[in-house]
Structure formats: C-alpha cells, structure tokens
Amino acid sequence: GDSVTQMEGPVTLSEEAFLTINCTYTATGYPSLFWYVQYPGEGLQLLLKATKADDKGSNKGFEATYRKETTSFHLEKGSVQVSDSAVYFCALRVGQGAQKLVFGQGTRLTINP
C-alpha cells in the first residue's frame, strides 16, 4: 500500500543552521506530495506541495523537490530560525480528485538561539 517514511526525530539545530528532513514514499500511482507543519497548540498547516515529478514546492524559505527516481521529497531550509520549531509531516495523496492523505510519522524540530 501507499506509505510515507520520514527521518526520525527529534532534530535539534542552532539558529541559522541548514536543515534537511528526509522523506521517502511508496505509492502505486503518481502521488501529489505535501509537507505540513504543526506549531505548538495549533492544527497542521500546509507548508508546501508538489504535484508532479521535478516540481519544487517552496514557502517561507522552505523547499522540497519531487524526485520520482528516488521516490523522495526532502524538506530543506538554508537558515532556520527559532520560530521554525515545530513538528513537520510529509504526506502523499494518490489519484486526481482523491481526498485521502497518507502521512509520515512526523519529525519534531527544535531550533536553539
């Protein structure tokens, strides 16, 4: 079945460090890929998405490129801030018009000043 695997956390970095959170997927079709972020006490928010191979999603300095050959969608940011501390979820959705999201287990990120 369809699944998403994220790097295990927690991840702790210093401010202005480079961030990579790995995400790989298994899907029977051609999925759309997403990164969601959950700040403390809030609901998941869509951070970025990519709907086809080689697409790059970007938002708030974060980027992720849809790599079909490696079935990956790694999240990167060049210089993290304390305010980026949150839990990050990678997810996929298979099929045009489909509604079901399949999530990875989440990666907790803590940025120290």
Added chain:
Amino acid sequence: GAVVSQHPSWVICKSGTSVKIECRSLDFQATTMFWYRQFPKQSLMLMATSNEGSKATYEQGVEKDKFLINHASLTLSTLTVTSAHPEDSSFYICSARAPGTSLNEQFFGPGTRLTVL
C-alpha cells in the same frame, strides 16, 4: 481564512462512557470533513471521511459502531466515541475541505486529546 476548530481540546472520561468531539469550519463551508487518530510518535491515521448530508466512509479496521460520525451541516461534524475504553485514548484530529473552491486542500483543527480512565 480557512480556520477549523475542535472542541473540547482535551477530555478525560471513565471507561464505558461516551464522548463527543466537535469539529467546526469557522469561516468556510466544508462539504467534506475527515477524522484522524494519532498515537504518540506515530503518524496521523485516517479513520473516516464524511460528506455533508451522507453517511461517513470508514477506513478498513475502524469500527463504525464505536466511532459515530455525524456531518449534519456544512460547518459541523461530530465524532462520538461510544463506550470508551482505555485503548481509545488518543489524539483525535479533524480536517475540513471545500472541493471545487480555492479551499480544495485539507485544513486541520488543533486536535482533541482523549484520555479514558
């Protein structure tokens, strides 16, 4: 825009009682709402999908008689955990979507933590 709320944010109940959790889309009409369950350090698992005015579609392995879902209006869905037991203790998250509009993606509530004693 696209704010989803849940109530209560946390609840503690005795084994054998029923608990109702509300999910509301505050500033848009959600034709579709979703209910997820999340165990500690695990991913969100979809329990069911509900479309306004029709019966919910449950995922394989989810007991529809135990987790009653009602989506009676375009802004409200409820999840009732009937005869709750300690193994039902979990974090329940809802999301809402308005297909065919600019709000075509899922917007998530903050979650409800249920503890069954």
